[in-house]
Amino acid sequence: MGKSFEQYQKQKLISSYFSVVLSIALVLFLLGILGLLVINTKKMADHFKEQITISIFLKDEAKESEIDQLQKNLLQAEHTKSAVFVSKEEAAEQHSEEIGEDFQNFLGYNPLKNSIDLQLRADYVTPQEIDSLATTLAQKTYIEEVSYDKPLVGLLSENVKRISFWILIASGVLTFIAILLINSSIRLSIYSKRFIIKTMQMVGATKTFIRRPFIWMNIKLGMFGALTALLALTGILYYLDQNFPELELFKDMEQLGMLYAAIFVLGIFISLISTFFATQRFLNLRTDELYY
Structure with missing residues (x-):
C-alpha cells in the first residue's frame, strides 16, 4: 500500500511538472512566432523601401x-x-x-x-x-x-508605422497573457504543496529557505520549457526555409540569436517571479486558510 501511494505521488508530481513545462513551452513558442513576425515584417518593409x-x-x-x-x-x-x-x-x-x-x-x-x-x-x-x-x-x-514618387514614400512610411504599432500592441498583449498563463501553471503546482510549505514554516524554517527549492525547481522547468519552445521554433524555421528560401530566414543570425536569447531569458524570468510570489502567498496564509 505504501509503495503504491508513493508511486501515485511520484506520478502526480511528474504530471504536474510536465504540465508546467508544456504551458511554458506553448506560450513561449507563440511569443517566438510573434518575434519572427516582427523581424520579418521589418525585413519586408526595408526591402520595399530600398526599391524606391x-x-x-x-x-x-x-x-x-x-x-x-x-x-x-x-x-x-x-x-x-x-x-x-x-x-x-x-x-x-x-x-x-x-x-x-x-x-x-x-x-x-x-x-x-x-x-x-x-x-x-x-x-x-x-x-x-x-x-x-x-x-x-x-x-x-x-x-x-x-x-x-513622393506620394508612395509618404504612404509607405505611414503604413510601416501603422503595422509596427499594431504588432507592438499585439506583442504587449501576448506577453501579458504569457505571464498570466505561466504564473497560473506554477501557482497550481505550488498549491498542491501548500501543506508542506506551512509545515516547514511551523517547524522554524525561514521563508528564504522554504522558497529556495521551489524557485530553483521552477527555474529548471522554465529552462526546459524555453528549450522545448526553441526546438519547435527551429523546426518551423527549417521547414519554412526549405519550402520558401526567398524569405532568407537564417540570413540575419544576429537578430535570430537575440530572439532565441530573449525567449530563453523570459522563460527563466517569468518562472522566477511567479514562483516567488506564489510561495509568498502561501507563506502568508494562516493554517485554516489553506483549506480554501
Whole structure:
C-alpha cells in the first residue's frame, strides 16, 4: 500500500511538472512566432523601401568629371544603397522596350536625359530625409531635376508605422497573457504543496529557505520549457526555409540569436517571479486558510 501511494505521488508530481513545462513551452513558442513576425515584417518593409528610386536628371552640358564626382560622393554617403549612372541611350532603349516601339524614329531625336538612379538604405527612406536630399542635390548647377514618387514614400512610411504599432500592441498583449498563463501553471503546482510549505514554516524554517527549492525547481522547468519552445521554433524555421528560401530566414543570425536569447531569458524570468510570489502567498496564509 505504501509503495503504491508513493508511486501515485511520484506520478502526480511528474504530471504536474510536465504540465508546467508544456504551458511554458506553448506560450513561449507563440511569443517566438510573434518575434519572427516582427523581424520579418521589418525585413519586408526595408526591402520595399530600398526599391524606391530617386532619379537625378543631368543637364546635357554636365561634364563627365562632374558626373563621376557626383556618383562617387553618393556611393560614399552612408544613406546610399546604390547609385547607378544611366545614359540617355540606355534610358531610350529601356523606354522603347517598355512601350514596344522605338519612339526616336517618330520624334527624330532622343529627348531623354543622362541620369543617376539613386536608391537609399531603408532607414533613410522617409519623406523628410528624401526631401532634404532632393533639395540639396537640386542646388547643383549641372542637375536639371530630382524626381521620385513622393506620394508612395509618404504612404509607405505611414503604413510601416501603422503595422509596427499594431504588432507592438499585439506583442504587449501576448506577453501579458504569457505571464498570466505561466504564473497560473506554477501557482497550481505550488498549491498542491501548500501543506508542506506551512509545515516547514511551523517547524522554524525561514521563508528564504522554504522558497529556495521551489524557485530553483521552477527555474529548471522554465529552462526546459524555453528549450522545448526553441526546438519547435527551429523546426518551423527549417521547414519554412526549405519550402520558401526567398524569405532568407537564417540570413540575419544576429537578430535570430537575440530572439532565441530573449525567449530563453523570459522563460527563466517569468518562472522566477511567479514562483516567488506564489510561495509568498502561501507563506502568508494562516493554517485554516489553506483549506480554501
